Amino acid sequence: MRASRHSLLRNFWLLGVYAFLYFPILVVVFYSFNDTKFSLVWQGATLNWYTTLWQDSNLWLALLHSLILGFFASLVAVIIGSFAAMNLYWYRFRGRQLLYGLIFILIVTPDLVLGISLLILFSLVGLDLGFWSLLLAHVTFCIPFVVITVYSRLVDFDSHLFEAARDLGASEVTIFRKVMFPLALPAIIVGLLLSFTLSIDDVVVSYFVAGPEYEILPLKIFSMAKLGVRPELNALCSVVFVITVCIVMASHFILRKKS
Amino acid sequence: MKYDSHFKYMSLTLIWVWLGIFALLSFLLVLGVSFLEHDATHIVIPKFTWSSYTFLFHPILLKIFGYSFVVAITATASCLLIGYPFAYFLSQIHIRYKSLLMLFLVIPFWTSSLVRSYAVMAILKTKGILNTILLSLGLIHEPLQLLFTNTAVTIGLVYNLLPFMVLPLYANFERLDERLLEAAEDLGASRFMTLYRILIPLTKPGIYAGIMMVFLPSMTLFYIPDLLGGARSVLLGNLIENQFLFANNWPVGSAISVLLTFVMGVMLLVYWRNSQRSDNKQQVLL
Numbered sequence: 001m002r003a004s005r006h007s008l009l010r011n012f013w014l015l016g017v018y019a020f021l022y023f024p025i026l027v028v029v030f031y032s033f034n035d036t037k038f039s040l041v042w043q044g045a046t047l048n049w050y051t052t053l054w055q056d057s058n059l060w061l062a063l064l065h066s067l068i069l070g071f072f073a074s075l076v077a078v079i080i081g082s083f084a085a086m087n088l089y090w091y092r093f094r095g096r097q098l099l100y101g102l103i104f105i106l107i108v109t110p111d112l113v114l115g116i117s118l119l120i121l122f123s124l125v126g127l128d129l130g131f132w133s134l135l136l137a138h139v140t141f142c143i144p145f146v147v148i149t150v151y152s153r154l155v156d157f158d159s160h161l162f163e164a165a166r167d168l169g170a171s172e173v174t175i176f177r178k179v180m181f182p183l184a185l186p187a188i189i190v191g192l193l194l195s196f197t198l199s200i201d202d203v204v205v206s207y208f209v210a211g212p213e214y215e216i217l218p219l220k221i222f223s224m225a226k227l228g229v230r231p232e233l234n235a236l237c238s239v240v241f242v243i244t245v246c247i248v249m250a251s252h253f254i255l256r257k258k259s
Numbered sequence: 260m261k262y263d264s265h266f267k268y269m270s271l272t273l274i275w276v277w278l279g280i281f282a283l284l285s286f287l288l289v290l291g292v293s294f295l296e297h298d299a300t301h302i303v304i305p306k307f308t309w310s311s312y313t314f315l316f317h318p319i320l321l322k323i324f325g326y327s328f329v330v331a332i333t334a335t336a337s338c339l340l341i342g343y344p345f346a347y348f349l350s351q352i353h354i355r356y357k358s359l360l361m362l363f364l365v366i367p368f369w370t371s372s373l374v375r376s377y378a379v380m381a382i383l384k385t386k387g388i389l390n391t392i393l394l395s396l397g398l399i400h401e402p403l404q405l406l407f408t409n410t411a412v413t414i415g416l417v418y419n420l421l422p423f424m425v426l427p428l429y430a431n432f433e434r435l436d437e438r439l440l441e442a443a444e445d446l447g448a449s450r451f452m453t454l455y456r457i458l459i460p461l462t463k464p465g466i467y468a469g470i471m472m473v474f475l476p477s478m479t480l481f482y483i484p485d486l487l488g489g490a491r492s493v494l495l496g497n498l499i500e501n502q503f504l505f506a507n508n509w510p511v512g513s514a515i516s517v518l519l520t521f522v523m524g525v526m527l528l529v530y531w532r533n534s535q536r537s538d539n540k541q542q543v544l545l
Contacts, residue, residue, distance in 0.1 A: 010348040014360070017345045021367050021421065024378035027388055031381070080277055083270035091267060099274070106282055108471055108523060110479035112496050113516050116503055117285035120292055120513070123302075140281040143274070173266050194369065201371035203482055208503065218373055225373070225486055229381045237374045244370040252362050 025241055032234035049235035059220065059236070066200045066217040069131065073138035074195035080139070081146025081195075082188050086180050088147070089154040090162065090172075106144045114141060115208035122209060129211030137209045138202065142195035149194065153187030153255075154180065190251040197247050201240075286520070293513035302509050311514035320498070320515075327495040330409065331477035334416040338424040338473045339466070341417070346428035346465075347458075350435070364429075368422040376483050379415045380406060383487070407489040415487040416477050423472040431465025464534035471526050479519065495519060 035046035053059060087093070088100060106114075118140070122133045165179045166172075181188075203218045210219055221240070224233050293311050295303040314320065352360060367375065382389050383405040390402040405411055439461070443453040459466070481496035493501075495515065502512030 010351065013344055014348050014352070017341060017421070018360075018363060020341075020418070021363075024382045024418065025370075025375060028374075028378045028381050080274050084274040087267060087271050093267075093271065095275075099271075099278075102278055102282065105527065106278070108475065108527065110475050110496075110519065110523070112479040112481065112499055113286070113289070113520060114282075116499065116512060116516055117289050118281065119503065120288045120509070121281070121285040124288060136281060140277070143277065176266070197369050201369075201373070203371075203373045204480065207482075207500075218371065221371075221373055221377070222482055225377045225380065229377075229384055229387075233377065234381070237377050240371055240374050245366055248366050248369045249362065252365065256358065 028234050029238040029241065032231065032238045034231065037231060049231045050239075052232050053235050053239070058215070059217075062215045062217045062220040065131075065214055069134055069138060069216060070196045070199035073135055073142055073199045074192050076135070076139045077142035077146050077195045078188060078192045081143045081191060082150050082184065084143070085147045085150035085154065086176060086184065088151055090175075090180070103144045103147050106141070107148070111141065111202070111204035115205040118205070119208040129209055130214040133209040133211070134206060134214065134216065137205050138199045141202070141205060142198055145194055145198060146188075146191035149191040150184050150187045153184050157183055186254050190254055193247050193251045193254075197244050201244065289513045289516055292509050293517050295510050297508050297510045299507070302507060308510075311510040314511055315514055315518065323493050323498055324495065326493070327478045330413060330416070330494060331474050333413050334420065334477040335424075335470055335473045337413070337417045338421050339469065342421055342424035342428055342469065343462075343466075346425050346432050349425070349429055350432035361429075364422055364425060368426060372419045372480070373482060375419055376415050376486050379411070379418050380486055383411050383414070406487065407492075409488065409492055411487040412484050412492050412494075415483045416480070419480070419483065420473045420476055423476070424469040427468035427472065428462065428465040431462045431468075435461055464530075467526075467530040467533050471523075471530055474526070475519075475523055 032049055033045045033047070034042060035048065036043040084099070084103075088096060114137070118133070118137045122129065122136075127133055161183070162175055162179055165175045170178065201218060203222055206216060206219055207222070210216060217240070221233070221236060224230075224236075292303055294307055294309070296306040296308045296310070298304045349357075349360060349364070381387060384390075385402045385404065385406065387406070389405065390399075393399045394402065435458075439457055440453060443457050448456070478494055479496035479499075481494065481500045484492040484494050484497055499512050499515050499519075502508045502515065506512075
């Protein structure tokens with residue numbers, strides 16, 4: 001009796017929280033197909049709002065900017081972050097704890113603080129706000145996530161694998177290339193995908209280091225959202241949501257299949 | 260062997276230089292700017308002053324700090340109250356469904372929180388779906404003003420940050436030895452006693468991590484009050500945003516950020532003190 005009451009409460013609670021998390025976003029997706037500008041009443045399905053988006057050349061440009069930025073930011077972050085993670089795992093060097101701590105602190109640091117720090121840095125060295133300032137900023141906040149994703153993957157493996165390679169005469173570089181890298185590859189890919197999502201979703205840091213010449217999608221959405229709820233924006237947010245869901249699902253299955 | 264150590268030093272130098280410049284140095288600059296004098300034409304002039312810090316005690320600023328704290332504490336407490344049982348129940352689910360349920364939890368963690376804030380806007384607006392439902396149920400007779408209130412800001416924060424509370428808690432519950440709970444029950448502990456004496460102490464690291472992941476963003480995600488709050492919903496984050504982008508008073512903006520970083524430092528210390536034995540904190544995110 002008690003057990004069944006317990007599981008009733010459990011299911012109710014789980015269901016309630018999932019409903020809370022998904023209801024608003026599903027409402028937005030649902031109304032992005034509604035054939036009316038103002039009313040909440042369902043007036044039949046339409047793709048009008050998506051066509052409007054499709055024809056908005058400014059939006060395409062912002063999307064293109066975001067994609068280019070996300071591509072390069074995640075690439076650089078993955079290169080730096082994966083090497084750092086493999087080193088953190090494999091070597092006991094001076095400052096190892098410090099590096100680990102710094103990466104942890106960076107994850108907890110509010111984006112806002114990072115944003116203004118970089119704004120001050122860039123204006124001090126006279127870097128124009130635009131693509132390059134955004135790229136440097138995005139790489140900085142992506143690195144910690146890559147390091148942690150790759151590092152926690154390596155920790156899961158039996159360290160004897162790497163020691164065996166060394167005992168069999170593999171040089172350090174060979175161990176990295178032939179043993180550690182292939183094993184960590186799924187995590188590296190996930191790090192790449194997640195950095196890409198972080199980059200194309202970021203508002204706070206970009207808000208400070210973006211310039212007028214290089215408009216990116218999240219800032220565009222932000223300025224549109226300030227004007228209120230509109231069907232075109234419902235459609236745009238639905239598109240962004242669906243894209244990120246695909247990326248997250250892909251990373252989920254990449255990590256699952258191998259482990 | 261020579262080649263090996265080159266490889267090691269190169270990859271370590273790369274990350275140290277990067278983080279050294281863009282994280283450490285840039286933060287030291289914030290600290291530096293907070294002690295400089297504000298100047299309308301040059302933004303800052305290199306003259307030492309405490310005035311930005313004394314300005315923090317201005318009644319208006321104190322009021323904003325107070326309000327930020329109340330909002331952040333309310334949001335954090337709500338996330339904990341909803342998230343703690345949720346994480347516990349989730350850890351007890353049959354293994355077959357766990358992977359799927361985890362996926363559905365990770366999706367909101369990674370999807371744009373701006374998009375999700377916009378979704379909250381769409382729900383709460385005067386002619387939005389929540390008012391329509393409440394009206395048709397006869398619970399209210401005229402639409403409530405939900406959007407552009409402090410309540411909306413809190414709802415938006417909880418909605419956005421709940422996954423950040425749940426994930427560290429869940430990771431903690433997963434590592435919990437179920438037998439301890441059974442032992443408590445066998446020894447005659449009441450449910451409350453088990454919760455208070457066993458469950459909560461054992462999940463302390465998760466609780467601290469969750470609080471940290473929710474509390475700081477609650478004060479700093481300025482776009483949530485910008486979109487959902489009214490004219491008076493100014494949080495610490497909005498204050499910094501204003502000082503930097505509109506008032507152009509960088510020293511004061513920096514001083515507030517230093518204060519914020521100080522709060523973060525204290526929270527980190529508390530967290531590290533309480534999680535020394537659990538070296539698994541990197542498992543928190545995925």
